[in-house]
Amino acid sequence: MRSKDRPRYVLTVDHLRGLFDELSDQGYEQVGPIFRDGAIMLEKINSFDELTLGYLEQQDKGSYNLDQHPDAGYFQYSVGPQSFKKFLNPPRRKLWEANGSSSNFEITVPERPAKMVFWGVRNCDIEAIRILDKVFLEGAYVNDWYQAAKEDLLIIAVGCTHPSKNCFCTSFDSGPMPYEGYDLSLVEVKDGAGHHFIADGKSDLIKHWLNDTEAQLASKDDLEIASRTIEEAIDNMPIRLNPKEASELLKTNLEHSHWEQVASRCLSCANCTLVCPTCFCSTTEDITDISGDHTERWLTWDSCFVGDFSYIHGGQIRPSTRSRYRQWMTHKLSNWYDQFGSSGCVGCGRCITWCPVGIDITEELAAINDNPVGPAKDKKSRGNEKHKGST
Amino acid sequence: MNGSPWNPVLYKVSSKSIENADLLTFELDPVGDEAIDPIAPGQFNMLYAFGIGEIPISVSSILPSYPTLVHTIQDVGRVSKSLIQLPVGDIIGVRGPFGPEWPVAQVKSKDVLLIAGGVGLCPLRPVIEYILDHREQFGEVNVLFGTRHPDNIIYHRDIISWQSDPSINFQITVDHAFPSWRGNVGVVTHLIDKAKFYPENTISFLCGPEVMMRFGIYACLDAGISEDMVYLSMERNMKCAIGLCGHCQVGPYFTCKDGAVFPYTMMKPYLNISEL
Ligand SMILES: Cc1cc2nc3c(=O)[nH]c(=O)nc-3n(C[C@H](O)[C@H](O)[C@H](O)COP(=O)(O)OP(=O)(O)OC[C@H]3O[C@@H](n4cnc5c(N)ncnc54)[C@H](O)[C@@H]3O)c2cc1C
Ligand code: SF4
Ligand code: SF4
Numbered sequence: 079m080r081s082k083d084r085p086r087y088v089l090t091v092d093h094l095r096g097l098f099d100e101l102s103d104q105g106y107e108q109v110g111p112i113f114r115d116g117a118i119m120l121e122k123i124n125s126f127d128e129l130t131l132g133y134l135e136q137q138d139k140g141s142y143n144l145d146q147h148p149d150a151g152y153f154q155y156s157v158g159p160q161s162f163k164k165f166l167n168p169p170r171r172k173l174w175e176a177n178g179s180s181s182n183f184e185i186t187v188p189e190r191p192a193k194m195v196f197w198g199v200r201n202c203d204i205e206a207i208r209i210l211d212k213v214f215l216e217g218a219y220v221n222d223w224y225q226a227a228k229e230d231l232l233i234i235a236v237g238c239t240h241p242s243k244n245c246f247c248t249s250f251d252s253g254p255m256p257y258e259g260y261d262l263s264l265v266e267v268k269d270g271a272g273h274h275f276i277a278d279g280k281s282d283l284i285k286h287w288l289n290d291t292e293a294q295l296a297s298k299d300d301l302e303i304a305s306r307t308i309e310e311a312i313d314n315m316p317i318r319l320n321p322k323e324a325s326e327l328l329k330t331n332l333e334h335s336h337w338e339q340v341a342s343r344c345l346s347c348a349n350c351t352l353v354c355p356t357c358f359c360s361t362t363e364d365i366t367d368i369s370g371d372h373t374e375r376w377l378t379w380d381s382c383f384v385g386d387f388s389y390i391h392g393g394q395i396r397p398s399t400r401s402r403y404r405q406w407m408t409h410k411l412s413n414w415y416d417q418f419g420s421s422g423c424v425g426c427g428r429c430i431t432w433c434p435v436g437i438d439i440t441e442e443l444a445a446i447n448d449n450p451v452g453p454a455k456d457k458k459s460r461g462n463e464k465h466k467g468s469t
Numbered sequence: 470m471n472g473s474p475w476n477p478v479l480y481k482v483s484s485k486s487i488e489n490a491d492l493l494t495f496e497l498d499p500v501g502d503e504a505i506d507p508i509a510p511g512q513f514n515m516l517y518a519f520g521i522g523e524i525p526i527s528v529s530s531i532l533p534s535y536p537t538l539v540h541t542i543q544d545v546g547r548v549s550k551s552l553i554q555l556p557v558g559d560i561i562g563v564r565g566p567f568g569p570e571w572p573v574a575q576v577k578s579k580d581v582l583l584i585a586g587g588v589g590l591c592p593l594r595p596v597i598e599y600i601l602d603h604r605e606q607f608g609e610v611n612v613l614f615g616t617r618h619p620d621n622i623i624y625h626r627d628i629i630s631w632q633s634d635p636s637i638n639f640q641i642t643v644d645h646a647f648p649s650w651r652g653n654v655g656v657v658t659h660l661i662d663k664a665k666f667y668p669e670n671t672i673s674f675l676c677g678p679e680v681m682m683r684f685g686i687y688a689c690l691d692a693g694i695s696e697d698m699v700y701l702s703m704e705r706n707m708k709c710a711i712g713l714c715g716h717c718q719v720g721p722y723f724t725c726k727d728g729a730v731f732p733y734t735m736m737k738p739y740l741n742i743s744e745l
Contacts, residue, residue: 173473173475173476174473174475176520178519179519180551181558181560183519185476185479185562214713217713218712218726219713220474221713222472222475332742332745333742358713359714360709360713361708361714361716362522362523362709362714370520375475375523380714380716387706387716388716389706390706391545391546395705395706396745397744400744405745413718413721416721417721417723
């Protein structure tokens with residue numbers, strides 16, 4: 079059934095509590111936004127009531143603040159520093175372990191991830207998962223852990239009604255309202271008249287559950303209120319970039335002087351890559367216990383801003399911050415199209431909020447756009463470089 | 470193994486031969502029934518040393534006796550040193566084969582110009598072997614090899630036989646020599662004057678340090694070889710070799726899966742951009 083032909087329901091908080099309990103009974107691990115350390119974080123939760131309630135946020139370049147507000151609902155903010163990649167491609171996971179010694183060892187592979195439910199997934203993060211699918215599932219090699227984590231995944235999406243000042247999802251095809259890639263989507267409505275959710279169930283499991291709840295069908299008025307809140311969200315987000323043009327622009331401006339300018343501010347701290355919902359770079363780590371007969375190989379997140387990321391014996395390919403920032407931004411906004419057929423950015427604004435010095439990817443792009451160098455010359459430049467030796 | 474591309478297949482070191490002070494050639498045979506798919510010239514494997522780590526190493530010879538693998542490893546750091554120190558009988562984890570091949574089997578009746586710097590000769594040796602096995606399919610065959618010092622020369626037995634083989638023109642040069650050295654001294658690109666080929670019918674493969682390859686490419690192009698007949702093998706940090714770790718990117722390409730062997734036409738826009 080097409081999305082617009084499906085019936086929409088009006089769900090109460092109690093309905094959602096019921097759904098939470100039912101999914102727990104079915105053995106799902108549940109993950110959702112909770113308040114911790116002054117931010118809205120994504121964590122495993124054991125009850126629906128652990129979800130954030132009553133927070134509004136303020137985000138700006140390099141800043142993030144939460145305020146408690148009696149009228150605020152469960153999902154009326156945008157995104158915190160974490161994204162769901164944390165659960166689909168964990169920051170650290172054991173690839174395998176080996177026991178023995180170099181003269182004789184055996185390899186064993188750890189268990190697969192549990193089946194999970196994600197609560198409160200915004201469309202930017204759904205888009206990010208779709209992008210990670212291309213990276214991890216649709217290439218020549220599959221990230222088997224990610225694949226297993228996705229197999230039984232349930233996504234409970236929310237229409238994003240309160241985008242932050244740093245959000246720019248409307249610059250991409252997506253925007254704040256999920257249109258696919260979820261099992262259940264909710265638009266939260268909290269006003270003088272009450273607190274409820276306009277719900278669209280997509281997967282069979284959720285449709286059956288919706289039937290059983292005997293929840294009310296949404297009226298025309300209900301639907302109109304829901305779509306108005308989303309339209310307001312869209313109106314609050316100015317278009318900040320044109321992804322197709324950005325991709326072309328960056329290809330011909332690899333030697334632009336602005337890279338040096340960004341480098342004078344960038345700390346090469348890697349925050350932007352860690353908070354980005356699509357950044358996927360990783361490294362491996364070998365840990366051997368003191369007896370020397372047990373060793374583990376771990377996969378951990380890595381970042382193109384990290385010193386030895388590009389190391390090959392003799393030195394780093396990208397020793398300068400200039401070259402690292404350029405690698406990051408051209409990957410996100412340009413090379414990603416060549417590699418995976420889409421943008422590597424979904425406009426979630428996290429990298430802008432969590433950059434300690436407030437570097438804004440859209441502004442850096444605009445600076446290059448205002449003063450482009452133009453197509454790189456087809457130079458066979460030999461520069462001043464001398465070919466001194468063979469090895 | 471269990472379908473995960475991160476899991477190595479175990480191989481046993483069945484023989485080791487010393488090439489020079491810090492380079493060894495290994496033959497590896499599978500420990501159990503499982504073996505990696507046959508490897509082709511230009512491809513590489515990830516070799517794992519127990520408890521230490523894993524590094525990309527090219528295939529340096531292709532034996533008819535599949536599944537035996539041949540790799541030449543230079544001691545430059547942690548993992549390579551551990552691998553080199555393993556005695557015969559010890560076990561190495563192998564993942565692969567990765568990357569495209571040198572397009573040697575696809576070019577018939579062409580003149581061939583191979584330019585190798587230092588350990589860059591290792592990935593090209595299977596090409597030389599292939600050509601010698603199918604000599605009638607090729608025109609003039611030239612191998613130009615440059616290395617730092619006579620002490621760094623590898624594959625001595627092969628080199629002696631290539632030098633005495635009238636069907637290939639093997640030239641060698643060193644950057645610095647000792648007084649008794651009677652051969653060429655200087656950069657490998659200068660040897661191109663000693664190569665015999667019809668530029669419009671020549672294919673060239675280069676492998677070595679990036680700066681050597683850049684100058685080698687200019688020399689090929691200056692000699693009249695067409696751009697799309699030039700191939701090179703890129704070296705980048707690699708943690709996974711399956712396009713999922715991000716370390717090996719050069720512009721839009723992943724060196725591990727789009728390369729390491731690239732047509733020059735793919736690399737051309739990026740080779741002169743510093744720190745890319
Ligand atoms: C496609 C390809 C084929 C190669 N073929 C050969 C070969 O046939 N023989 C050979 O001796 N060497 C080869 N190399 C180089 C070899 O991989 C490095 O010498 C090796 O990774 C160094 O690791 P290390 O731990 O000993 O050194 P360290 O200096 O301790 O390096 C630390 C880590 O950095 C990374 N690293 C360092 N240097 C390189 C490098 N040059 N390339 C990629 N990653 C690097 C590795 O992850 C390494 O474990 C090849 C490299 C590539 C990319
Ligand atoms: S690049 Fe920045 S705005 Fe774009 S998806 Fe990543 S964190 Fe979000
Ligand atoms: S752009 Fe900002 S967040 Fe990213 S590395 Fe530089 S200082 Fe850190």
